[in-house]
Amino acid sequence: xxxxxxxxxxxxxxxxxxxxxxxxxxxxxxxxxxxxxxxxxxxxxxxxxxxxxxxxxxxxxxxxxxxxxxxxxxxxxxxxxxxxxxxxxxxxxxxxxxxxxxxxxxxxxxxxx
Amino acid sequence: xxxxxxxxxxxxxxxxxxxxxxxxxxxxxxxxxxxxxxxxxxxxxxxxxxxxxxxxxxxxxxxxxxxxxxxxxxxxxxxxxxxxxxxxxxxxxxxxxxxxxxxxxxxxxx
Numbered sequence: 110x111x112x113x114x115x116x117x118x119x120x121x122x123x124x125x126x127x128x129x130x131x132x133x134x135x136x137x138x139x140x141x142x143x144x145x146x147x148x149x150x151x152x153x154x155x156x157x158x159x160x161x162x163x164x165x166x167x168x169x170x171x172x173x174x175x176x177x178x179x180x181x182x183x184x185x186x187x188x189x190x191x192x193x194x195x196x197x198x199x200x201x202x203x204x205x206x207x208x209x210x211x212x213x214x215x216x217x218x219x220x221x222x
Numbered sequence: 223x224x225x226x227x228x229x230x231x232x233x234x235x236x237x238x239x240x241x242x243x244x245x246x247x248x249x250x251x252x253x254x255x256x257x258x259x260x261x262x263x264x265x266x267x268x269x270x271x272x273x274x275x276x277x278x279x280x281x282x283x284x285x286x287x288x289x290x291x292x293x294x295x296x297x298x299x300x301x302x303x304x305x306x307x308x309x310x311x312x313x314x315x316x317x318x319x320x321x322x323x324x325x326x327x328x329x330x331x332x
Contacts (some may be wrong), residue, residue: 111265142320152266152311152322165318199265207318208254213265 112136113214115200121220127188130217134181134202140164141183142203142211143175147196158183159206190221230309230327241299243326245312250293254315257286257297260325261308269297269310304330 112135122128134141143155145168154167158177169175172190177183187194197218201211235241247255253274258266272279272286272295279286285298295312311325 111267113265151324154319154321157318167319208315210256210268210271211313211320212268213258215265216263218263 111212111214113200113202113212115198115214115217117217118215119218119220121222122190124190124192124221126190126221127186128190128219130185130187130198130200130219132183132185132200132202132214134183134200135212138202138204138212139181140203140206140211141177141181142201143169143183143185144199144201144213145196146199146216152199155185157206164206187219192221195219195221230325232327232329234329234331235302237304237330237332238301241297241302241306241328241330243297243299243310243328245295245297245323245326247293247295247312247314247323248321249314249316250290252314252316252321255286255288255295256313256315256320257284257295257310258313258322259306259308259310266311299328302328302330304332306330 114133140159142157145153155169157165175185197216199216201213203209203211256271257269260266270281283300287296307330309325311323313320313322
């Protein structure tokens with residue numbers, strides 16, 4: 110158990126819908142990362158937050174957004190869902206922004222039908 | 223029809239043998255590296271890390287070797303067990319970003 114908690118574990122939704130994935134980082138970790146893992150693209154970095162502020166952006170679509178709250182939990186919002194958004198979405202956390210181990214949650218499996 | 227997916231390098235080893243998984247990284251400025259193990263349907267699990275000021279680091283049954291000259295990282299697993307079957311990938315840290323390799327699928331044959 111990495112200490113990173115993600116909910117829901119599984120989610121099935123229709124195209125055009127909107128979903129919110131939630132992540133609680135490890136106790137004491139200030140930085141949260143979101144990654145997408147799909148069959149044809151491996152592990153893709155989406156976005157990073159540190160202590161409530163956005164620190165880095167990767168290949169995140171405009172239909173996707175995220176935030177980190179004062180209690181350090183984070184949410185990833187996915188809207189206008191398309192079939193191609195079906196993937197495993199991982200949250201990871203680390204103590205600081207750089208140079209420290211990042212620990213992953215078990216992921217949220219999103220299926221868009 | 224034929225399914226399209228990420229074609230991972232594969233490695234099959236006999237139970238009890240040693241495994242060596244390789245990773246080439248891209249950025250000579252990367253100063254921190256991590257090996258992860260990912261079992262099917264689960265999140266990547268930290269195995270071992272190494273900083274760029276080291277060439278070798280050992281853990282329990284695992285050893286990571288870093289060759290900065292050729293930008294190469296390897297993970298050695300001693301006495302490989304069936305529970306070691308998984309996808310292994312390396313991550314390199316540059317600045318505040320981690321970049322992940324595509325992974326190697328390890329299968330342990332009992």
